Amino acid sequence: MKISETACKSALSRSGIYGWELVLNPYRGCMHGCVYCYAPNIIRRPRASWGHFVDIKKNIPNILAKELKRRSPALVGLSSVTDPYQELEEKYKLTRYCLEQLLKNKFPVSIITKSPLILRDLDIISKFSHSEIGITITTLDERLSSILEPGAPAITKRLDGLTKLSNEGLNTYAFLGPLLPTLEPEHVTEFLDRILATGVKSVMVDPLNLKPGIWPAVETALRDHPNIKTLFYERLFVDKEYYPKIFKLIRTECMERGVKFE
Numbered sequence: 680m681k682i683s684e685t686a687c688k689s690a691l692s693r694s695g696i697y698g699w700e701l702v703l704n705p706y707r708g709c710m711h712g713c714v715y716c717y718a719p720n721i722i723r724r725p726r727a728s729w730g731h732f733v734d735i736k737k738n739i740p741n742i743l744a745k746e747l748k749r750r751s752p753a754l755v756g757l758s759s760v761t762d763p764y765q766e767l768e769e770k771y772k773l774t775r776y777c778l779e780q781l782l783k784n785k786f787p788v789s790i791i792t793k794s795p796l797i798l799r800d801l802d803i804i805s806k807f808s809h810s811e812i813g814i815t816i817t818t819l820d821e822r823l824s825s826i827l828e829p830g831a832p833a834i835t836k837r838l839d840g841l842t843k844l845s846n847e848g849l850n851t852y853a854f855l856g857p858l859l860p861t862l863e864p865e866h867v868t869e870f871l872d873r874i875l876a877t878g879v880k881s882v883m884v885d886p887l888n889l890k891p892g893i894w895p896a897v898e899t900a901l902r903d904h905p906n907i908k909t910l911f912y913e914r915l916f917v918d919k920e921y922y923p924k925i926f927k928l929i930r931t932e933c934m935e936r937g938v939k940f941e
């Protein structure tokens with residue numbers, strides 16, 4: 680892993696993500712190294728290097744502090760092309776310091792992560808008058824997750840983290856995105872039992888989007904698992920009804936259980 684300490688010139692940028700007005704990425708690169716990640720396409724870094732480098736924007740809390748003074752409060756999303764609670768955050772605390780600035784300047788936040796390290800910052804997050812916290816769950820299959828999300832925390836740790844966040848009374852959601860195409864329609868109820876047991880207030884879904892370079896990377900990662908690879912191929916390229924059908928089932932279950940579906 681190549682770790683570089685760098686300086687950034689700006690902290691906030693306009694967001695193309697629905698609901699987020701601004702985005703903040705304290706790191707460039709992500710140790711989680713998810714094979715399906717679209718961030719290399721956005722920041723124009725070779726996919727082969729993804730998960731093997733992280734640039735640490737050491738001065739970002741100071742730059743942010745200056746930018747916030749010039750702006751009116753708007754929803755800030757953390758993060759769009761990195762995980763704000765990847766392992767390095769434990770040492771560098773850039774996300775934490777940025778949250779302190781956002782809180783001080785009364786900016787609302789929306790945080791999405793795969794890591795229970797977010798629990799460390801509950802003392803700050805709980806003070807925001809508006810916050811939404813999402814944890815990404817793409818599958819309940821730990822083995823599949825370890826193949827496609829090699830540097831990310833185990834699914835059980837994410838579910839435990841989500842439960843703790845919900846128990847703290849925070850506005851939590853489960854981000855099922857990309858929902859990996861191995862979930863069978865007949866297992867949706869059981870799948871949602873696990874997800875909703877965390878106490879989340881809403882569920883958000885997204886299919887596996889095949890931006891350039893993603894399918895070859897997924898295919899390579901699944902080379903020793905021909906049955907899973909075939910299933911992915913079928914449901915991503917042939918069966919155009921797979922995702923609409925699964926999402927409809929999830930939506931119906933969520934509505935029946937009084938959980939918001941997005």
Ligand code: SF4
Nearest residue numbers: 709711712713716761
């Ligand atoms: S955690 Fe998010 S940003 Fe990091 S590699 Fe995975 S999908 Fe990309």
